Amino acid sequence: MKTRTVGARALLVEVSSGEAAQALHAELVRRRAEGSLSVREIVPAARTVLLDGLDDPARLAERLPGWKIPPLDARADDAVEIPVRYDGPDLADVAALWGVAVEDVPQIHAAAEFRVAFCGFAPGFGYLTGLPARYDVPRRATPRTAVPAGSVALAGPYTGVYPRSSPGGWQLIGTTDAVLWDHARVPAALLAPGARVRFVPAGRS
Numbered sequence: 001m002k003t004r005t006v007g008a009r010a011l012l013v014e015v016s017s018g019e020a021a022q023a024l025h026a027e028l029v030r031r032r033a034e035g036s037l038s039v040r041e042i043v044p045a046a047r048t049v050l051l052d053g054l055d056d057p058a059r060l061a062e063r064l065p066g067w068k069i070p071p072l073d074a075r076a077d078d079a080v081e082i083p084v085r086y087d088g089p090d091l092a093d094v095a096a097l098w099g100v101a102v103e104d105v106p107q108i109h110a111a112a113e114f115r116v117a118f119c120g121f122a123p124g125f126g127y128l129t130g131l132p133a134r135y136d137v138p139r140r141a142t143p144r145t146a147v148p149a150g151s152v153a154l155a156g157p158y159t160g161v162y163p164r165s166s167p168g169g170w171q172l173i174g175t176t177d178a179v180l181w182d183h184a185r186v187p188a189a190l191l192a193p194g195a196r197v198r199f200v201p202a203g204r205s
Contacts, residue, residue, distance in 0.1 A: 001013060001014070001015055001016075001064060001065055002014040003061040003064060005057045005058060005061065006050070006052075006057075008057075009052060009053055009054055009055075009057065010050060010051060010052040010053070010054065010057060011050070011051045011054055011057040011060055011061055012048055012049075012050050012051075013048060013049045013050075013051070013064065014047060014048050015047055015048070015049075016047070017047060018046055018047060018117055018129055018157070019072070019129075020047070020069075021044055021045065021046065021047050021048060021049055021117070021118075022044065022072055022115060022117055022129075022193075022194065023069050023070065023071055023072050024044075024049050024069055025042060025044040025049050025193055025194060026072055026194055027067070027069050027070065028042050028049065028051065029042060029194065038053075038054070038055060039051045039052070039053050039054050040052055040053025041053055043118075043193075044117065044118040044193045044194075045118050045120075046117070046118065046127075072115065078196070079113065079195075079196040079197055079198045080190065080191060080195055080196065080197045080198070081197075081198050081199075081200050082152075082161065082176050082178045082197060082198070082199050082200065083176055083177065083178065083199075083200050083201075083202055084110075084152050084174040084175065084176045084199045084200065084201060084202065085174055085175050085176070085201075085202045086105065086106035086109070086110075086173060086174040086201060087174060087175060088151065088152065088153070088171075088172035088173040088174045088175065089172055090140070090171040090172045090173060091105055091173050091174075093171060094137055094154060094171050094173055097137050097138075098134075098135055098137075105173060106173075106174070106201055108131075108135065109131070109159070109173065109174075109199060110198075110199050110200065110201050112130040112131050112132075112199075113130055113196060113197075113198060114128040114129065114130035114131075114159060114196065114197040114198070114199070115128065115129055115130060115194065115195065115196050115197065116128055116191045116192060116193050116194060116195045116197060117129045117158070117193070118193050119189065119191065119192070119193060121160075122162075122163055122164060122166060122181075123163060123181045123188070123189065124163035124164075124180035124181030124188070124189045124190065124191065125160055125161070125162065125163055125180065126160065126161070126180075126189075126191035126192075126193075126195075126197075127158045127160060128158060128159040128160060128191075128197055129157055129158060129159075130159070130197075131154075131157065131159065133157065135154075136156055136157050137154050137155065137156070137171050138155070138156070139155045139156070139169040139170060139171075140169045140170070140171060142169075143167055143168060143169030144167060144168055144169070145167050146165055146166070146167060147162050147165065147166060147167065147168040147170070147172065148162070148165055148175070149162055149163060149164045149165050150162065150175050150176045150177060150178070151168075151170075151172050151174075151175055152172070152173055152174035152175060152176055152199065153168065153170035153171055153172050153173065154170060154171045154173060155169070155170040155171065159199075161176060161178070161180055161191075162180075163179075163180035163181040164181070174199075178190060
């Protein structure tokens, strides 16, 4: 674990892996909820967590290495279910990369339990982890100029759902009607860091 103060009120914590970042984020959120940690914002990323609005970042940097960070509890809360039609234009390419039949891709993907590691790229876009490392796939060599909203996609170790139409180079395996970002909803984002997610094939309850 490495720490670096950012300005007068923030601390950036770097850890060894995405799993470690998710576990640290969960512990920080827990401590804030119980009142033992005073911080305005906790922002996870791939291997870092940024804490902003601290009274004494240097003091927390000294204490953090002594904390016991428990592993993530997969049963800590209910999963967000996202219905998906596995009809993406890159299904055959993903099947070839995985070394499986095209019809096996939906089964493999829907069998995994995902967690939102962090959010970014666009409002409502979550970077979801949960597939075993052997299913990592590269981004497409040539990005698309427009990916439709609701596209379920893969890149590297992540699954994501495009909340709006935008350019993108991820592998598209399906579509969903779920609304990822809605200004009229509280909270506006369907997915938040730490949330568990399940993809449910269309027609399956």
